[in-house]
Amino acid sequence: MGEFLRVLRKMVHEQPNIRTRLLRLLILSSLLSAMVFAGLSFYGMTFVRKDIADMGTQLSESGAEYTKQYINKTSKDTLAELAKAEAGYIDREMSLMQHDVQILSEALTWIQLHPENFLPGNVFDLYNGKVPPTAPCILYSPDVRKRGIETVQKEVELSANIKGTLVPMEKSYGNDSYSATYFGSKHGFLICSSVFPGDEYSPLSDDPAFDYDPRVRPWYVNAVNANKVVFSLPYLTILNEEHSDVEVISCSVPYYDAEGIAGVASLDMATKKLRQYIHDTAIGEKGINFVMTNEGKIVFSPMQEGVLAETDQPQDLRQSEVAELAQAARQMAKGERGMLPVEVYGEKYMLAFAPIPTMGWSLGLLVSQEDISSSLQESQNYFMGQMDNFKENLQREYLFLLQAALLALLIMIVIMFFMSERLSDRFVQPIKQMADGVREIASGNLDKKLEIKTGDEIEHLAVCFNAMTDELKAYIENLSQVTAEKEKAAAELSVAKNIQLGALPQDFLTSRQEFQIYASMDAAKGVGGDFYDFYLTDENHLVITIADVSGKGIPAALYMMRAKTTLKNLVLMAKDPDDFAAVVMLANQELCRENEEMMFVTVFIAQLDLVTGELIYVNGGHNPPLVQENGRFRYLRHKKKHMMLGVNEEGMYESHSLVLQPGEMIFLYTDGVTEAMNEAGGMYSEERLQETLNVQGEKNVREILAAVRQDVGVYAGEAEQSDDITMLGLKFYGYKKNSREDSRKL
Known part of the structure; x- marks a missing residue:
């Protein structure tokens, strides 16, 4: 008690320097905390018990x-x-x-x-x-x-x-x-x-x-x-x-x-x-x-x-x-x-x-x-x-914890009184020494070194100040060079993004009456590894492709361009245009060659006969597309799943076919859609994608893709986009007698 009174007398009679202020702050904070905690405890004793009972009743009723x-x-x-x-x-x-x-x-x-x-x-x-x-x-x-x-x-x-x-x-x-x-x-x-x-x-x-x-x-x-x-x-x-x-x-x-x-x-x-x-x-x-x-x-x-x-x-x-x-x-x-x-x-x-x-x-x-x-x-x-049992147990636990907290607070206040003076001396002295050194450094002497040996964070702070002066000198020297390099890299990345977008088809063949097609790609970074492609091999056959390259950024974009060019060239040069399995097998062999970075790509490629509606397709390890039948979308799955391209040069692939009826649609996408994550880390999922598509009614393809993209954005909220989001939709309307003549006139 004598030591405690001595500390109080020093606080009253000494000048209010940092040490005194720190002592006052510690003691006043302790007293204020005790008073606030005592008030909260009283409130808890009189009112919180009632609130807990009311909340328990509401919880039990709503839970029941x-x-x-x-x-x-x-x-x-x-x-x-x-x-x-x-x-x-x-x-x-x-x-x-x-x-x-x-x-x-x-x-x-x-x-x-x-x-x-x-x-x-x-x-x-x-x-x-x-x-x-x-x-x-x-x-x-x-x-x-x-x-x-x-x-x-x-x-x-x-x-x-x-x-x-x-x-x-x-x-x-x-x-x-x-x-x-x-x-x-x-x-x-x-x-x-x-x-x-x-x-x-x-x-x-x-x-x-x-x-x-x-x-x-x-x-x-x-x-x-x-x-x-x-x-x-x-x-x-x-x-x-x-x-x-x-x-x-x-x-x-x-x-x-x-x-x-x-x-x-x-x-x-x-x-x-x-x-x-x-x-x-x-x-x-x-x-x-x-x-x-x-x-x-x-x-x-x-x-x-x-x-x-x-x-x-x-x-x-x-x-x-x-x-x-x-x-x-x-x-x-x-x-x-x-x-x-x-x-x-x-x-x-x-x-x-x-x-x-x-x-x-x-x-x-x-x-x-x-x-x-x-x-x-x-x-x-x-x-x-x-x-009811839970409410009773909760009230008992609350009272016990309240009593334990009050006792712990009283013990901490007593300890704080006796340790505050020593802590103040130990804390203030190195700060004074550091303040003098920092003042000299601030005057322009970047060669000044602080010599503080306290063995704690203050010593570490002094070391950091010494390192900061060295780094500041180097930073000033390199700032202009780094700024120029960043501006150059940003310009090059922008050019790369424009080149990549330019490689994706933007003419959605709106003059053709047999079908309606639309696609979009949102890269997670400046450039991405996803791509889509579509082109007519003749008047009656339309080829569509969607793919997802492993990785992100420039390497993925380069491999994407190689995969896109390889697939399209092999399709156009194929002796048998319907043998898509052979096309994918040859593309896989080509992509496996000189693939030192061990990159790979998942691919879904298909050809639509605009007269019969027959769709011949090969899935090379890609997400299963959704096909609209009788107004409802279903996933196009097969028991045997083929390997992605670029992994095994001896990989074999099998083609499948189905017939689209007039008014039916196929929806292709990459895993950036179904694996889009929200702030809690939950994924968008295949089930939500299917539900979103099934409520679109008779919208056109562009509106359907926009609705899916909006729903993905709503689900993700403020979460950062973790992967490229690419979609392609194709709706088949059936062969029309004058469609070819009309397209030629246009």
Whole structure:
């Protein structure tokens, strides 16, 4: 305390020099800080607690609402994915069934077309003796039995060679459900894997069940009429008195002999497992899953009555009185995916639907909006509870930190009082010495050297002053020379930029009516490595090119000019103008030669036939362009991506083609567009580029490119442009009879 009072007395009685002022400043700053901090602490104790509580309440409410909206959206996305997954499961089951019946058809066709390769076979005759369980057997139509089975004996013996396939194929569907494989001949007999599974059957000669003509059965007739794989609607197949009727779906396809269709192979599968799957995957207590044909008729549904019930004469859901349900049914019949709110059985539902492509049917998932809302409310309540806990913890932590900060401030004030005098002496003395030396240097004596040995920043500052005097002398001498060199370099860079821009075509061929083209390039530096090019090789062919050279500045610009000239010369000299793969391969070989700097260039080059709209193109490691089809832009991607030019002299390239319809457009760009960064370091992205293009409507090419460039600029904000931004758009309008004559007149 005595030392503290001594310091205060010196501050009051001594003259206000730098040392005294520094002492006053330190002590007053400490006291002022303590007072301000005490006031803020009081404010925090009385008001901030209330503010935190209010902010916590607002945050919990807004966060709960956001969580509710997010979960709602996620639930809808999940429903759509569930519909897709469940429809995919059913489709896989049906596609396996289709695959098996096609194998059976192909095997029968091979047997019928190559009878010389097979010995006579046999199957159990239902009309003569007992038939073991699951043994292949034969049924005859009434007319065959009437004229004698010997009339078809040779065909039966030949076809019996398939019996080794029938039973294993049937057993591949498991023993827990009914299935059957069989085929019917155009001559009136049927061979099947079994009649009654698990039974040994002794038929009666007068049993009408065995007067069976497959040629009049729907599964046979439908397959012959369609001449392809067909699926039946579910129907009941009769077994015997000990076995109840079984509902099955048949998958049938013709097989052939030398004269054409020889018969129909078919596979039956019980629907029990499928129905159980559809029932078990319903969501919520009120959830309803159903399957609908492409004609709008309900095939599978748990409902016994109403609009979704299975009936002998089901109504067409596309004609439903409920507008939302009719709209969804029409989309389902077209094989579309989607989700719509509907009202069924007096309940509000969300209907998610997805196609079953193999059968041409569609699966619908109805989820009660009441179930969805209850889940959302539970999530909201949980979030609100968590936010309340957070507010309580935040207030406790605040009080603890406030107390710790007050204690630390008091300790620092005491320490500052006792160290301020020593710090002042140590700080002020070297400053006085430096001030004297600087005064002499300022008078013009640049040879003056400051000799200060304090071992801290002041000594470093003195060394810097000494170095500054030496550098100042050299700077004065070299200033004029450096200024002249900079002015010369700036002039040369401006000339280089003008030369580069002059090498890019600026005449956008506005006189041609078959197409509309426009391009732009914004270099990141004075000159850049991007370039675009377009030219007519004849009256009916337009070549377009866009490329991006590695690196920036003058080296990239020089390599750009070499690449541009090489590509254009090879295109114009090509023996086969359509062989763009050869042109790019030769250009790559040329650019690899004498490439000591290991530079490379990505290229997209294409040729448009102005009569047919065919676009032949090669992508040499460049960004995928976007093509407008039916008013929407999509990326033109391929599984195999070619290497950029100038890297591997032995690189191979492949050309592709597509046909632009009148009014469609292709958009080329460099990665300076999609990789443009904002202040936060986020990239513009391919997705945003596609969205921007898709909202441009019927604008012309120049307006579309301007809109994209503006959107990139808005996204980047104040961030510095990091790469060249180059774009080229080409819209095809189609060949017009007088377009060539008009262009010549112009």
